[in-house]
Amino acid sequence: MSATAAAIDKALGEGRAAFLAYLPIGYPTLPGSIEAIRAVIDAGTDIVEVGLPYSDPVMDGPVIQAAGHHALAGGTRVRDLFTVLEQTAGRGGELVVMTYWNLVHYYGVDAFARDLAAAGGAGIITPDLIPDEAGEWLAAAETYDLDRIFLVAPSSTTQRLALTARATRGFIYAASTMGVTGERESVGTRAKPLVERTRAAGAQRVCVGIGVSTPEQAHEVAAYADGVIVGSTLIRALNTGGIAALTEAAADMVSAVSRS
Numbered sequence: 001m002s003a004t005a006a007a008i009d010k011a012l013g014e015g016r017a018a019f020l021a022y023l024p025i026g027y028p029t030l031p032g033s034i035e036a037i038r039a040v041i042d043a044g045t046d047i048v049e050v051g052l053p054y055s056d057p058v059m060d061g062p063v064i065q066a067a068g069h070h071a072l073a074g075g076t077r078v079r080d081l082f083t084v085l086e087q088t089a090g091r092g093g094e095l096v097v098m099t100y101w102n103l104v105h106y107y108g109v110d111a112f113a114r115d116l117a118a119a120g121g122a123g124i125i126t127p128d129l130i131p132d133e134a135g136e137w138l139a140a141a142e143t144y145d146l147d148r149i150f151l152v153a154p155s156s157t158t159q160r161l162a163l164t165a166r167a168t169r170g171f172i173y174a175a176s177t178m179g180v181t182g183e184r185e186s187v188g189t190r191a192k193p194l195v196e197r198t199r200a201a202g203a204q205r206v207c208v209g210i211g212v213s214t215p216e217q218a219h220e221v222a223a224y225a226d227g228v229i230v231g232s233t234l235i236r237a238l239n240t241g242g243i244a245a246l247t248e249a250a251a252d253m254v255s256a257v258s259r260s
Contacts, residue, residue: 003122004147004170007046007094008205008226017222017257019044020207021250022098022231024051024064025084026071028238033071034087036238039247041093044254048088049125049229052081052099059127063232078107082119089120096122096149096170101129104137113140123147123170131167138167149173152198154190161201171205171227172198176212192224215256222257 011018021040025033037048053068053076060068085095097116104112104124116124123146129137131150141148147170152161154175164172176191195206208221209229218228230253237249 002147002170003094004047004096004149005205008171008207011046011257012226015259017225017259018046018207018227019218019250019254019257020047020049020209020227020229021045021234021253022049022051022064022209022229023234023238024053024067024071025081026053026074026076027067027235028070029074030076030080030084034084035243036246037084037088037095038091039243040234040250041088041091043247043250045093045250047094047096047122047227049098049231050081050084050088050095050121051231052078052097052103054100054103057100061232063235067235078103082115085116085119085121094122095120096125096147098125098127101126101137109136110140110143113137113144113146117144117146121146123149125149125151125173127151127173131163134167141169147171151175152194154194156194156197158197158201161198161203165198165202168203171207172203173229174198174206174208174225175210176208176221191221195225215252218253218256219258222259228253228257 008018023036027033053071057065057068149170150164150168151173152164174194191208198206205226207227207229208225212218212221212228212230213233221228234249237245
């Protein structure tokens with residue numbers, strides 16, 4: 001069974017949505033990112049989206065972009081991803097990689113899938129790869145028993161939602177709004193209808209990200225989504241208060257996704 005699906009189902013069985021934390025490798029340093037991922041897992045995070053820094057991150061807002069550029073300037077490279085996964089796997093939270101497709105293509109699709117599985121990764125979130133252009137990745141994911149996680153947005157048609165649901169294993173990442181990641185004063189009003197439409201199109205598990213910034217917003221989203229994704233807020237906590245502040249922020253989010 002899909003590792004991320006199992007983690008989400010476990011959370012739902014406990015009366016809460018799953019909590020998914022995004023953190024990039026190499027930030028603030030490579031060892032520091034390992035410590036950060038371990039910290040959010042120990043705080044109760046169900047799934048960590050392990051970000052692979054990229055020079056042209058079209059989906060990322062200013063906080064994540066700055067962290068990624070810092071990591072690249074510090075020498076972080078694709079091969080470092082597998083070291084991070086090896087050092088953080090098996091602590092109780094599942095690890096999925098959030099990566100732009102060019103990095104996987106350049107590394108070699110089959111080789112990336114092989115090394116990801118060997119390092120303890122559960123799958124890949126591909127924000128700039130659509131299912132109808134993902135044939136090579138779908139085959140590699142099947143070979144190495146990896147989750148394949150695609151995105152949908154409020155603009156997605158019913159046909160596109162159904163195609164994505166068929167191609168996905170694990171969960172669908174529903175973007176709450178059109179735009180880049182980042183902290184916002186409220187979650188987009190189209191998030192809940194998007195989750196409902198995506199389920200109606202055949203998706204079994206739908207997690208909402210982009211713009212979920214506070215525990216109150218996380219609690220709001222947890223009422224209708226299977227998982228709540230937070231990134232920028234956690235990175236900002238790490239920026240301002242180090243591991244202690246990151247741990248506290250993650251723990252607050254974990255508490256907030258209860259459905260009671």
